Amino acid sequence: MSSTQTRVFFLFSLGYFVSYVFRGINLGFAPFITHDLGLSAVDLGLLTSLYFLGFASAQIPAGVFLDHYGSRRVTAATLLFAAVGVWVFGTAHSLGVMMVGRLLTGVGVSVCLGAAFKALAQYFPVGRLPLMNGLVMAVGGLGGVVVGSPLTWMLGFTGWRTICMALGVLTVLVAVSIWACVPDTRETHRQASLAGQFKGTLHILKSAAFWKIASFSVVTQGVFYAMQSLWVGAWLRDVAGLASAEAAALVSVLGVAMMAGCVGFGAAARSLERRGVSLYAFCGGGMVLFVMAQLLIMLGAPLPASLLWGAYGIFGGTGILSYAILARHFPAHLIGRANTTFTLVIFLLIFGFQLGVGAVLSLWPMTAGHYPSAAHLSAWSILLVLQVLSAIWYFLPSRTLARPLA
Numbered sequence: 001m002s003s004t005q006t007r008v009f010f011l012f013s014l015g016y017f018v019s020y021v022f023r024g025i026n027l028g029f030a031p032f033i034t035h036d037l038g039l040s041a042v043d044l045g046l047l048t049s050l051y052f053l054g055f056a057s058a059q060i061p062a063g064v065f066l067d068h069y070g071s072r073r074v075t076a077a078t079l080l081f082a083a084v085g086v087w088v089f090g091t092a093h094s095l096g097v098m099m100v101g102r103l104l105t106g107v108g109v110s111v112c113l114g115a116a117f118k119a120l121a122q123y124f125p126v127g128r129l130p131l132m133n134g135l136v137m138a139v140g141g142l143g144g145v146v147v148g149s150p151l152t153w154m155l156g157f158t159g160w161r162t163i164c165m166a167l168g169v170l171t172v173l174v175a176v177s178i179w180a181c182v183p184d185t186r187e188t189h190r191q192a193s194l195a196g197q198f199k200g201t202l203h204i205l206k207s208a209a210f211w212k213i214a215s216f217s218v219v220t221q222g223v224f225y226a227m228q229s230l231w232v233g234a235w236l237r238d239v240a241g242l243a244s245a246e247a248a249a250l251v252s253v254l255g256v257a258m259m260a261g262c263v264g265f266g267a268a269a270r271s272l273e274r275r276g277v278s279l280y281a282f283c284g285g286g287m288v289l290f291v292m293a294q295l296l297i298m299l300g301a302p303l304p305a306s307l308l309w310g311a312y313g314i315f316g317g318t319g320i321l322s323y324a325i326l327a328r329h330f331p332a333h334l335i336g337r338a339n340t341t342f343t344l345v346i347f348l349l350i351f352g353f354q355l356g357v358g359a360v361l362s363l364w365p366m367t368a369g370h371y372p373s374a375a376h377l378s379a380w381s382i383l384l385v386l387q388v389l390s391a392i393w394y395f396l397p398s399r400t401l402a403r404p405l406a
Helices: 003-037 041-057 059-069 071-091 095-108 112-123 126-146 149-155 160-181 194-205 208-238 244-274 279-298 305-316 318-329 332-361 373-395
Strands: none
Touching (some): 003 041, 003 208, 003 244, 059 112, 071 095, 071 112, 071 160, 112 126, 126 149, 149 160, 208 318, 208 332, 244 318
């Protein structure tokens, strides 16, 4: 890579890493903020899920800004909102103020992945983009590792509010570095207006083909990220009976496995397609394995916990291959909006699932700071049923995909 390519890759990957840390930070903070503010499971679920609501609500306008002003300017500017958000969150002493901070953080990092993909497309040959995009996803996935054991270790000698202040400083440094070190966009395409983007999104949402492709993927991705960024830690402590350090280690295992899956499945899909296995079928098969991994965890299968949660992480990201399926079905002038809409639905489901799990858990009383196994099993069973129903829709024969959308 040239020096310019290296800077573009490294700095935008760092931006996505920061967004991933913010996504899962409450996984480690949960016991502390619950104790400090006396939050219920519903409060915690709502508070954490507001990140995803902010992220989702900003997707369409963020796409317009990226198109008009370029990745460098938009990412540097919006990351400052994320820094303010985490500072507000870290200094708040009421649930309402914390919610504002969490929502603002989600809005602030909403462009990080899309900006990275856009920047890479401008500085790397088309043939290298699948690998470079996968590497960005893998670097971002390190954030899922950091919110495991490393975060637990830091919380052993400093408070969660101090960590919030430090994260804000790191976010500002990343914003300044992107502004100062990334070249201006060589080519800026002015596409649809904001009104046009919303109209295009509505068009996609009315497409039967979109929902056929997205059905299983959006639900599995919603479940994966809803659990990974908050409720996995509670499950490991309450149901598996693990100490905080052991639970955090498994969260890190999950994060590493997810990184491996992001890179590995992309390469495997291309190889299998040459052997006659369609990307649609391969993606569906991976998501079925993800559902099976969840079932084994829920049933307490007599397998090493690292193996079970590693499988959860590896297969949990398979649904991302649906972006490539959408690209093959929708024409070029609709691809951007199809991707944006897909992301929008996923993050809305993450918001709903995190809040929903908290609501189900709150139906049971806490005992010594823990919810009973029945509460967790009930919540995850509902999520499992939703995934099975969406899988049936995904695999039912249909003529919809045989007709590319014009």
